[in-house]
Amino acid sequence: MSYLSKNTDAERAYFPAAVYQRSASGISRPAVVQRFGIEDFDTYQEAKDANIYSKALLDTQKDDRIEEHFQKKFDSDQQRAIYKVNKKHYGQGSIVSDGDGATLLVKQNTDLVPHIDHRFPKSRGGSNSYINAAVLPAKGNIKKSNKLELSAEPASALEPYKFLAFSSAFGPGKVGAFRDFTAEQRAEILSANQMHYDKGSPVSDVDGKTKLARFDTSRIPHIDHITAKGEGGTNFYFNAAVLPASDNMKKSGRKGREFDINHAIGKLTLERYYKKKEEGTLPPGGVIEDDRSASGSDSD
Structure with a gap:
């Protein structure tokens, strides 16, 4: 159907x-920043090219174990680095929403306070890798919640x-x-x-x-x-x-599912993960595990 x-x-x-939001051409769905998990890339360079933040900052994380970033918030140092990259990229002197690349975000407006978003939601297994960073207005980020498929x-x-x-x-x-x-x-x-x-x-x-x-x-x-x-x-x-x-x-729905990391993969550094992926020697299973794996079914 x-x-x-x-x-x-x-x-x-x-x-x-x-x-929902309107666009000049008519009706548009909520602004959605493309979501990425580390599994979506075949090489470290592809991951580094994922977005403006990974291009500038991912090298600082390449020797970190993947599990160190699993379901973690972006800390204050990361936030400062992300905002610095954002200002330089858009050249506005102010922070700009990655949702449209135009909306200026300011602390003086409650709806437009800049939020650093986990593109792939933290509650669903997203990490604080720079691959997973986006800057959105507070109002848009709150509406986004932990939904994975807003584009649907x-x-x-x-x-x-x-x-x-x-x-x-x-x-x-x-x-x-x-x-x-x-x-x-x-x-x-x-x-x-x-x-x-x-x-x-x-x-x-x-x-x-x-x-x-x-x-x-x-x-x-x-x-x-x-x-x-x-x-x-x-x-x-x-x-x-x-x-x-x-x-x-x-x-049914997915609410309440518990997510965990594949610990064999989690112990790899990001750079090592992609090297093993290229070699075809990764441990079996994906990076993220959830409670569906026990039953082998998906109720969605």
């Missing part, structure tokens, strides 16, 4: 600025719900990240679903055929956050889909 449809003028008018946030509504652009249930102040659909929003979504499918009862958006009913436990209609609420999903109608209860429970 595709989660994408064309944006209408009505959808644009109701697109919540508190959650729905950019438009599923077909049954596109006319909810006219509904006050999704107006200003009623939509935000990490929020449940309200009773009013749920009623509007289910009503739109029934009107679209014209089946006399809610229908699963998975196949557009399966009728959902309150008297069948597995087929109770659930309103799903396409991007999981626990991962920053909003209660905007763009993020809504109707699923059978059994499917929605299986879909």
